[in-house]
Amino acid sequence: MKKLLFGLLILTVFVSKSFAQNATEEQEVIQLSKDKWQWMADKNVNKLTPLFDDKSVFVHMGGSWGKTQEINVIKSGGIHYKKADIHEVSVNIIGNTAILLNRITLLAVVGGNEVINPFIVTEVYIKEKNKWILGSLSFTKVLTPNDAPH
Template identity: 70%
Template structure:
């Protein structure tokens, strides 16, 4: 009985330790990332233009480009980031740079065709004299069972 009780206490302590809290700065970046996914789904180029640094880079399965082209693609519907289901998120802040990782399932419309892909998305935010700005957004397609 004592072993069972002790085991239960250890399990609860371990569970509490694994539920680490984010710092306020980390939570701010996580919330900003979530807002970004919604703005992308809504094709809200104005909000995105304020978020994206003018020198930002975007890496997709089909290539890489800068802020102006990314905004034009979103405005025109060339890529419609219809829905991003976020499964995991983590963020590390190093000085004025935040590196956020999202494991998502993205439903997008590309060239008129709806596609669903699992991605690990790397977002890099930089804070210089003001709000966080997105400096890089990079999609890495994850393998799913059956992929070779």
């Protein structure tokens, strides 16, 4: 009986520690995502460059490309991510991969025109050497009742 109770105690401690670690990692990724939106708004490519993996991919309404082009688009103002209002966020961690979903309203300047779009944004982060890096950022436009076909 003592062995069973000891085993249950060890299992409880292990499960509690695992949940706490996952919750901490989820909060790290959520904060990193928020920081990323601010760095994008500030056109701070010095912070974004090490965050984006060299093999990262970016999917927009107008196309998809890699890290170099995304950094150049941000630096040049081709897309200026002025403000991302985050309405909902969730994170799923699978091993060393975190999948973050944001429901946002994005105020941006694209080709000189200010636009506001509702998006679900999927961000995939990979933990390497105890540090989260961005592997993918994808925008999916959400059809709100005002945007739905009549």
